[in-house]
Amino acid sequence: AAAAAALQEGFSPAAISEAVSCAxxxxxxxxxxxxPEWAQPNKPPGSVHGDSIGVHASDTAHAWxxxxxxxxARNAHAAVILSVWCVARDAxxxxxxxxxxxxxxxxxxxxTATEPQALLSLLDSAIRGQQQDLACAVADxxxxxxxxxDDLFGRLLACACSEDGALHAxxxxxxxxxEYQQLRPAFRNQQLVALARVSASQYGSPAPGLQQARELLQRR
Known part of the structure; x- marks a missing residue:
């Protein structure tokens, strides 16, 4: 209802989509x-990777x-309404x-670190230690x-490829x-902070097939 009302008031589908992504x-x-009752193999208590409410909602909002x-116009309005519904459901x-x-x-x-290289080293350490809160703060x-x-995304790419993100890495x-590239500057940084948290959450569970892929590449 809120999405339909916003469209009726004249808000563009693109503007509403941006708000949904931020939410x-x-x-x-x-x-x-x-x-604990939702824990599964490679998705322990306290984790937020995979089909968690936030990651699932973010990937859904991005697709919509x-x-x-x-x-x-007709289908754009329908897609916006569905986008809002999906994120509200996860929430x-x-x-x-x-x-x-x-x-x-x-x-x-x-x-305590202030130098860029020291901060990057601390970010790596926080991710490897699965310290989600610290990873968020260091990324910020x-x-x-x-x-x-670009430097931060490049650093976090390795984790996205090497770890088992339960179908979402x-x-x-x-x-x-x-989203970082599309959002207005005021809302961009939260995307990197969130990615740092998810990277720390999923670290420690190698992606299926990773070792086999490395072995096959070395043979060529």
């Missing part, structure tokens, strides 16, 4: 993590946004609107220190990278 990203940043971009599974988003003040307090601090988004990486 989905906030689910990643506010997600408390999987409860591209459908909106290539549709006529309703475990409401997170009252939770503070990452990065947190407590995580920022753990960072990296951007503030002048490290470019590469997909979510592309979602955040594409």
């Amino acid at each position: 989905a990203c906030q689910l990643v940043l506010r997600d408390p993590g999987r409860p 946004k591209h459908i909106v971009a290539v549709s006529d 309703s599974i475990r409401p997170a609107s009252t939770r503070s988003p990452r990065p947190t003040a407590a995580a920022f307090a753990q960072i 601090r990296c951007l503030s220190a002048g490290i470019t988004s 590469e997909k979510y990486y592309w979602t955040t990278r594409d």
